[in-house]
Amino acid sequence: MDKVLRVASENGVVVFSKSSCCLCYTVNILFQELRVTPFIYEIDKDPEGKEMEKAIMKLGCNTPVPAVFIGGKLMGSTNEIMSLHLRGSLIPMLKPYQAQGFN
Template sequence: MEKVNKMASEKPVVIFSKSSCCISHTVWTLFHDFGVNPTVHELDEIPMGPEMEQALSRLGCNPTVPAVFIGGELVGGANEVMSLHLKRTLKPMLKKAGALWV
């Protein structure tokens, strides 16, 4: 869990994903369309991926991917990100984290 928290706090926006997850790609596309360049960690392509996926599950991510962190804080998955976007609170959150300057 310590490794996940460390990686999640290294950049303003971090997404834990799997290369085969189309929902993760959709979340990445949303951020990209805002002009945000999230750091993406593909759990199926890194050595500690399975352990990190278990840690995400213990943090409450269900499903475990995508798991989105903004400003080092767990936001949740695609549903939570889209909900924040629809409530118009996602962009202010991104600005506060230093991921968006507009």
């Protein structure tokens, strides 16, 4: 769990992902469209990936990937991120991490 929390706290927006996950891709595209470049951590390419999946689930994410952290805080997986966006709550959270010139 320490590795997950360390990576999440060292980067503004983090997506724990797997290279073959279509929902991970969807979340990444959403962030790109909102002009945010998240730190993508491909857990399937890490020898400790299985342990990281378990840690993410213990932290409260309903699926191990994608697991999105903003400002070091677990925001959830695809459903939670899309719900935040549809409610208009996601963009204000991402404001500090957006590329310049985005309103």
